[in-house]
Amino acid sequence: SAVISQKPSRDICQRGTSLTIQCQVDSQVTMMFWYRQQPGQSLTLIATANQGSEATYESGFVIDKFPISRPNLTFSTLTVSNMSPEDSSIYLCSVGEGMTTEAFFGQGTRLTVV
Amino acid sequence: EDQVTQSPEALRLQEGESSSLNCSYTVSGLRGLFWYRQDPGKGPEFLFTLYSAGEEKEKERLKATLTKKESFLHITAPKPEDSATYLCAVRSVDYKLSFGAGTTVTVRA
Numbered sequence: 572s573a574v575i576s577q578k579p580s581r582d583i584c585q586r587g588t589s590l591t592i593q594c595q596v597d598s599q600v601t602m603m604f605w606y607r608q609q610p611g612q613s614l615t616l617i618a619t620a621n622q623g624s625e626a627t628y629e630s631g632f633v634i635d636k637f638p639i640s641r642p643n644l645t646f647s648t649l650t651v652s653n654m655s656p657e658d659s660s661i662y663l664c665s666v667g668e669g670m671t672t673e674a675f676f677g678q679g680t681r682l683t684v685v
Numbered sequence: 686e687d688q689v690t691q692s693p694e695a696l697r698l699q700e701g702e703s704s705s706l707n708c709s710y711t712v713s714g715l716r717g718l719f720w721y722r723q724d725p726g727k728g729p730e731f732l733f734t735l736y737s738a739g740e741e742k743e744k745e746r747l748k749a750t751l752t753k754k755e756s757f758l759h760i761t762a763p764k765p766e767d768s769a770t771y772l773c774a775v776r777s778v779d780y781k782l783s784f785g786a787g788t789t790v791t792v793r794a
Contacts, residue, residue, distance in 0.1 A: 572731065575728075577728075604782075612786060613772065613784040613785055613786045613787055614729070614772070614774075614782075614784040615784075616781060616782065663728050663729075672717075672734070673717075673719055673731045673734050674719070674731075674782060675731060676721075676728035676729045676730075677728050678726075678727050678728045679726075679727065679728045681726070
């Protein structure tokens with residue numbers, strides 16, 4: 572299974588600012604995913620990031636708010652822009668080797684916006 | 686739209702008291718059902734993948750089963766270290782994962 576490292580593990584940010592979350596994988600993977608887990612709720616897919624192409628966003632999520640980079644097969648970033656308290660969540664990076672196999676997750680970034 | 690419903694929301698068990706968690710799903714073409722364990726402050730940890738009705742997987746005190754409409758996670762003789770939130774997810778024909786809200790299990794010594 573892939574080992575996924577996320578940075579930062581947690582942060583407290585002022586409203587109106589932006590935070591970039593980094594995701595590093597110990598092996599090359601085709602597909603990387605970003606999820607949001609709001610307090611007491613389950614995981615919601617934000618977008619799929621494939622190397623060499625634009626990220627694909629799910630309904631309710633837009634590139635201006637959550638820009639994603641995928642410069643190579645082991646790294647991705649998610650930026651949460653112009654933050655508001657409603658953006659307080661855990662953000663998770665995930666990778667999957669195949670279309671039907673299991674996905675593996677990083678430890679998450681706990682974001683609090685004040 | 687794919688739907689995953691987990692029950693109960695919370696489960697409090699005495700050490701050694703076996704129980705089961707339920708995951709009911711509606712999906713357009715199942716491409717896999719996945720169970721994860723999530724500890725507070727951590728990302729989900731993969732436990733099992735099930736692909737077809739009748740399939741079973743076991744790991745230590747955990748056993749996952751699958752029917753055409755639901756999956757069960759059986760915890761046999763649980764220990765306090767089994768305390769966690771257990772998440773169920775399904776992958777459909779578009780290959781995206783849909784997660785349930787989870788069952789939080791607390792095992793008292």
